[in-house]
Amino acid sequence: MLSIYFGTYKGDNYIDNPDLYFDNTYEDEWLNDPVSKQMVKDIDRSELVSPNLVISPVLGSIPVSRLSGGVKTLIQINNDKDHVYNASACGDNCVPWLLKISEEKDVLVRLGHLMRFPDKDFHIRIANTDEIVDSRQVLVQRVISEGMLDE
């Protein structure tokens, strides 16, 4: 299940800048994973050929360090269970992948904004209150009424 901590997460294992962290810590095996290749194709519209090569339709041949911050964050969330990542590095186009990844495993991320989730058909645990919600309406209401983003 996807768990989200809204606001300021203070754990020692928190990564605030997943884009930068990825460049210096990624493992080659993460990038050989078919799921990573699919995410790069979907989000960045690029081909992840190998851990050393991405083919972008706009930029040409680029290293993986020039993947988008959103897809780098998704790859880390999918492969590194030891850290809590700042998912505000992800745009709304990363939402389907965030939900898909968390179908297979328990994932905890931090958000500093209200990401646009679907209206329903999901389960998200709000880590601040340990409440499980299953609609965007309730999620938005809870986050705002409890002032979770106001810290």
Add this chain to the structure above:
Amino acid sequence: MTGRYEIVLYNNKICYRLDVKRNITVLRGDSASGKSELIRLLGAYNSNPSSSGITLICEKKCTVLNEENWQLFTETYSDRIFFIDEGNGFLRTTEFADTVKRSDNYYIIISREGMPNLPYSIEEIYGLREGSDSGKYRLPKRIYNEMYRLYGNVPESILDLNVVVTEDSNSGNEFFSLLFPDKCISSAGKSNITKILSQHFNERVLAIVDGAAFGPEMQKCMELSDASGGAISVYAPESFEYLILQSGILEVPKSVLEETWNYADSAKYFSWEEFFTHYLSDTTRNTVSQYSKKKLNDFYKTAGNVKSVYDVLPESLKAIVDAF
């Protein structure tokens, strides 16, 4: 710093064109829309302008700020446009907000987070999209703007509205109480608006906010509005003072309203909201129309002057007023 500036930055693969006119511009949106690439390109240009193969066209110098250099550069430089990528922790600090407040520079900030310490305008929140011509250019596109919310998206059901929430606590609230008798409450500031809206989530609510500084709260408001199925609607003119200036009650040079960027000096005014308040207070001082934000002068409550302000409201809002 005053003025409106076009920024063109390109190499042989990609080109960016931006247009900035206030002290703070925010870029956000989907991943892989080219935001961080913009920062990378500018950083590469500045590292060696003549040999980088990158071209920058802008009347002002453009510089990338990061964790290491932001304090030094903001203290040292003036009359520049600073670019800041997401992931920089200093964006959330009060020290940075204080720096922007007295700054003679403009800032282009990439962030999806609200940044409540910075009073940016809802009109200056952009996404990046690919240009429609050749795909060669990426053009800024507004995610939120006043016109979109006010003129197109006020639903029919709001006609039976239950509550009007104004961000202003004094003069602005007093004025809108004349249009919406017994329905108007104040949130006493922008940071309380979304909480009050969430308390009235199952009602039909109109929020009236000062768009010139409401950027940090706008995303939350829009999410609430969408989640409510349109029962919560937001009207976000620049500010209440702007409406008065626009109404024709007072003689105001057109350029002050239409080319505000030439008047609202970023070193003096944190936002255009502050500028319009100052302008209105200053130009009416010691006259019958003397304006005070704390208490609305009776001059602005006369039927004729209320009508003048009403006349500059968007049609969708007039319909709501007329229903009372």
